[in-house]
Amino acid sequence: MYRQETAIQHTADTRTWWARPGLDIREGRLHVAGRDAESLAREYGTPLYAYDLRRIEEQARALQGAMAGAGLRHLVRLALKAQREPEVLRFVRALGSPGTPGSVGMDVCSPGEVLHASAHGWGPGEISYTGTNVSDRDLDVLLAHPIHINVDLITQIERVGRRDPGRRLGLRLNPRAGAGWGGIGETFYSGAEKPTKFGIFQEDLRRAVEAAREHGLTIDVAHFHVGDGYLMDGLSAFEVAVERATVMVRRLMDLGCPIEEVNTGGGLGVPQVPGDQPLNLDAWAAVLARHLGPLDVLVATEPGDFLVKESGVLLAEVVTVEERAGRMFVGLDAGFNVAPEHFIYDAPFEIVVCRSADGPRTQTVTVSGNINEGNDLFAEDYPMPEVREGDIVAMPGVGSYGQVLAMTHCLRPIPEAVFFEDRE
Numbered sequence: 001m002y003r004q005e006t007a008i009q010h011t012a013d014t015r016t017w018w019a020r021p022g023l024d025i026r027e028g029r030l031h032v033a034g035r036d037a038e039s040l041a042r043e044y045g046t047p048l049y050a051y052d053l054r055r056i057e058e059q060a061r062a063l064q065g066a067m068a069g070a071g072l073r074h075l076v077r078l079a080l081k082a083q084r085e086p087e088v089l090r091f092v093r094a095l096g097s098p099g100t101p102g103s104v105g106m107d108v109c110s111p112g113e114v115l116h117a118s119a120h121g122w123g124p125g126e127i128s129y130t131g132t133n134v135s136d137r138d139l140d141v142l143l144a145h146p147i148h149i150n151v152d153l154i155t156q157i158e159r160v161g162r163r164d165p166g167r168r169l170g171l172r173l174n175p176r177a178g179a180g181w182g183g184i185g186e187t188f189y190s191g192a193e194k195p196t197k198f199g200i201f202q203e204d205l206r207r208a209v210e211a212a213r214e215h216g217l218t219i220d221v222a223h224f225h226v227g228d229g230y231l232m233d234g235l236s237a238f239e240v241a242v243e244r245a246t247v248m249v250r251r252l253m254d255l256g257c258p259i260e261e262v263n264t265g266g267g268l269g270v271p272q273v274p275g276d277q278p279l280n281l282d283a284w285a286a287v288l289a290r291h292l293g294p295l296d297v298l299v300a301t302e303p304g305d306f307l308v309k310e311s312g313v314l315l316a317e318v319v320t321v322e323e324r325a326g327r328m329f330v331g332l333d334a335g336f337n338v339a340p341e342h343f344i345y346d347a348p349f350e351i352v353v354c355r356s357a358d359g360p361r362t363q364t365v366t367v368s369g370n371i372n373e374g375n376d377l378f379a380e381d382y383p384m385p386e387v388r389e390g391d392i393v394a395m396p397g398v399g400s401y402g403q404v405l406a407m408t409h410c411l412r413p414i415p416e417a418v419f420f421e422d423r424e
Ligand SMILES: Cc1ncc(COP(=O)(O)O)c(C=O)c1O
Pocket: 079, 082, 107, 130, 225, 227, 228, 229, 265, 266, 267, 268, 302, 303, 304, 305, 306, 400
């Protein structure tokens, strides 16, 4: 899905493109939430996830501010599948009491996530479920909680209707357009040519509404998730998708559905390589306002990546520095099992030597992990400062789809994590 990067290139200007408050360089050394990253690694051991929770607050407030600034009645939810650590959830919960403008709701996609969100303080009215291939066993749990449910296929409308006629329901729409990282105009979620597994197509809307009516279901939410890490260069593709989705929402309204909320999904990206232009949230919110504003509905967004990706850093120790057949290999005490997202999507890793965070990248290396698989390579042809056994390196951007996906392949344990609410 992501654009495959063979190697990240750096110039003197771009070597610290990732730096920001909460992930900064002091006298050449990397700091996470104001703490010396190498010292954290020595204190807690490696591999280690280190979280700067303030980053989540900054991202949430930026989204809320942009949507408010565009004049939208709005709601921000966190996609729980991206990050579910109790310490993170406690922090997110504290961003605002239920129903207040600062609060962040929950987007969930499985029965387990409904229970998890409930157990961590979210009430049913704050939980929005958008899942796929929902079984009767799933419905046993979902229907026991008065949460809002969005479904994505006509047969799923019928399944819910058979079990719980008369309820309110949302429809996930597929506008056959989307926006991915690198300006790509389609995604796994809403492809143009080949049908994806998600969402009702335009030509099936009437059938969907009829299926709902047969069971007395009221369609009050329209949902579309059309993004995958899109940034500024994907904004025009996003607008095409929103425009098409808006036509579909109007059609639902014309068919008599009292749509109260349009849920615009997630997919907003954060920069991943030097040169990536961050999403201008005012421009993003203006797109939503242009198309959805006239509908006078609540406009929701439910990002995972945008809210939490930048909050997490993976720290690892260099255990090998060895030249092999003319190539320098840098081996870590961490493998793909602790940061699977990058391996699933071929997203590039930035790797920072903590004691020399802004050091000149004078050599080209292969960075490998400690899992016994040949593809356990964090980076190839990668420019890096001089590095020694025992050094600590940091990989930013593992706050989403990192710890949640971590696995114990080769019986390598899931790493410890430290969470910082304040910045020193
Ligand atoms: C329905 C829905 N909402 C939200 C998200 C969160 O996406 P992201 O982390 O890209 O913002 C996803 C991810 O697949 C999704 O399917």
